Amino acid sequence: MRAAIAAVEADPDISVALVSKVYPMRSHTVSAEGGAAGVAREDDSLEMHGFDTVKGSDFLGDQDVIQYFVEHAPKELTRLEHWGCPWSRNEDGSVATRAFGGMSTKRTWYAADKVGFHMLHSLFQHSLRFDRIVRYDEQFVTKLIVDGGQVRGVTALDIREGVVRCILGRAVVLCTGGAGKIFPFTTNGNIKTGDGMALAYRSGVPLKDMEFVQYHPTGLPGTGILITEATRGEGGHVKNKDGERFLVTRDYGVGKKAELGPRDMISRAIVQEIEAGRGIDSQYGQYALLDLTHLGEEKIDSRLPMVRELCKIYAGVDPVYEPIPIRPVVHYMMGGVDVDIDGKANGVSGLFAAGETACVSLNGANRLGSNSLTECLVFGARSGLSAVNFAKGASAGDDAALAKVGEAEQGRIDALRGKQGGGETLAGIRGDMQKAMESGCGVYREEATMQQTVRDIAELEGRYANLSLEDSSKVFNTEIVAALELENMLDCARAVSNSAASRNESRGAHTRRDATARDDVNFLYHTLCHFDPAGPRLDKKDVTLGRWEPEERKY
């Protein structure tokens, strides 16, 4: 939406098709809780934000990208404030900021603990002002139409009508989020199935740094529902079964930052505590504790009201009085479509990507909390502008030839709908994929299980051909949407597992038991994963360094 707004504001003549498989208010940004980072205080600086981000990325983030990001972050957050976003305020009416993991000072703007919800709704409501943003709601994009190396639009399945249509355009921006649903235990909602990543991948654009999957330290056991980092920002303590604040008492690399260390380190710490036998047993596996009881009811009700509600409804616990059960849970994908700082995809002209779908790379090997919401705004805007500039110079293409692509897609979808006879079920393949991913691409990884996962996912792609479906209806067929999503998820799973197996070091969120050190000599590069019918083809891309040379990452 940020890209669409940027595009129509930049050029009074163009129109933008906003195509989404769900209504805009349902996008998963809505669930983000903690905050959005941007330098706001006198005691802060762009340089500090930049360094925090570079260090947090374990020096894999591209520093020119990070420079641009920290410069534009405060402007974008201000712009959103002008558009009505109800940021929480200080006494003097200025925007309030809170502390967040890996940030050297308070720079996370917040709106109670529903920042994603407020940002999404403010953006959506602001976008309603523009008649030139034409919405295509509940349209599932099945393919990018690429003609002669240039993108000409998309084919989209109208979920309600069951009809495939071509939506033609001179540029396409992919903002479809990540693919957390390839894992069984994730904060992500049902819709996060890596659709945009798969679309780009199948069109010849490599996926970059896919091995870096962020495990958020504090998710509810069982459901995986996110308990925001802001709980730690406001002073929450993480404890083991003995009530010990192990991030303080033991050495897990977070130093004085303790609970405000970066997410990858805290997730590893919790896993290690559990493996050492200091976790608490439950029907959903072992967990640790997040203790907010010392914060007091008033602070929790004013700064963390949604957390309180979530704990009561989904964990049966009132955080004012009892500690919250938590364990690491898949949350975010640092990797994505290989794009440059303008959001331009590598390999197909006219194609752009922004947000979690893209890998610019802002977040490198590990993302700092509250950077990603700002990323959506900063690079959403930039990609929108880049797309407009490209579109102005681009030719339209041959409509008749493009229509044929649409017809072919209609045929493919019609054949898939209600397909009977094979022995496989959606739930079966999906479950096996998720199990394989958890086994090989968990918080701690090793050679044997990663290779097994690579083999398992390849096998699952074969099994997908024997899928058997039950819903033959044309109207609002959600089963066929789930089948298409599963296909996309398998693509992403292949990229993640293959990329992970190729990186023989531990960096950021990619931690190996059999290669525990970071290896800047051999592995200071971005992993590229190209689609190939014979199996993913891996490649390397240089990291753009800048004023900060890689150093030991200790807090």
Next chain:
Amino acid sequence: MADAHPHAMAPTRPGKTRTAPPQRPPQFPMGGRYLAYTAFGWTGLIYLLLGFLVIEAVWALGDGAAAWQEQLLRYEHPVYIAFHVLALASVVFVGVRFFRLFPKAQPPRIGPAKPPPQSLIHGTLYAVWVGATVVFGAILAGGLF
């Protein structure tokens, strides 16, 4: 299940697939909390009848002292008494329901002025209501004027 208005929540341009008609809330009109709402609406009938009774009384006043005495006798008839008890109950019901809503219906600010706290609004409404009832009662009973 009963149909709602056929165009309830329909978009200006209907979608391209056939839809089933919208259904009314299943418990409407007599189930659950809707019963109180429906009763609230139906009290209008009582006020309509009360209105006719007021006209009847005013007419009698206009027709002279004898007519008025006849009218006063009518009020002692059990049906009249029963009706007025019902009317009192419905007025109290509507009053309480409306007073419960009234504080939250105050906008947060008109210009610089903010509304008083909810308890003060509640208190004032009931005080004025009871006070007015007492005063009018006293007048009608002949204790005042």
Next chain:
Amino acid sequence: MAETLVKKFVVTRFDPDKDEAPRTESYEVPCHPDWKVLDALNHIKDEIDGSLAHRWSCRMSVCGSCGMNVNGQPTLTCKKAVSDLPDTVEVTPLANFPVVRDLVVELDGFMEKLKSVKPWIIRAKEKAVEEGPMRQSQAELEEFKQFSMCINCMLCYAACPVVANEPEFLGPAAIALGHRYSVDSRDEGAAERNEIFRGEGTVFACSYANECSEVCPKHVDPAAAVNQAKFNAVIDWAAGLVLPRGGKE
């Protein structure tokens, strides 16, 4: 080992290409005691009947996709615990909405109403980014904050007896959102919205059922917003009689 609750789910099914009218189907579902209604529906879809169509996404009561009528009540199915329900659970699509398929309703009518109240910051002169954020006190924020919590789940529309009978009525969520902007200290568009509130979609159609606030899963209290909007609309109209336009607050 947690005890399984076996419940019978009676679910509305409707395929416009095959069915004349909506019908029901029953499913026996072995429910984990921690399950919400949504988990049971997903179990039906994954293990029993893959043709069931329903909307859902976040499963944490914030995206607003999964609203349906459960045992007659408009409910967020990802929030409602199965253990709070009797042995037979009826799941029907949201009341007051045209039904597209099974448990999926037509939403574009709502989207139109939402847009019609101009839910954005209206200012005579846009502020430049260079000027920094606008100042707003926490107290000013509190004035509209509650009304900004709406997740557009439309349970309020499913509960409102006026929505059932008057297609033009803007409805609780749309009015609450418009009111949220009018009350926001950064907005200058209250007069425009008050005209819309007095127009065809008239806020005055609201007859104090308060059902919208009873069912709202986010405690937005749309009934308060609608009735505050009535108040403002009247004051604005009266002021318009006395003062020339432009002399408003």
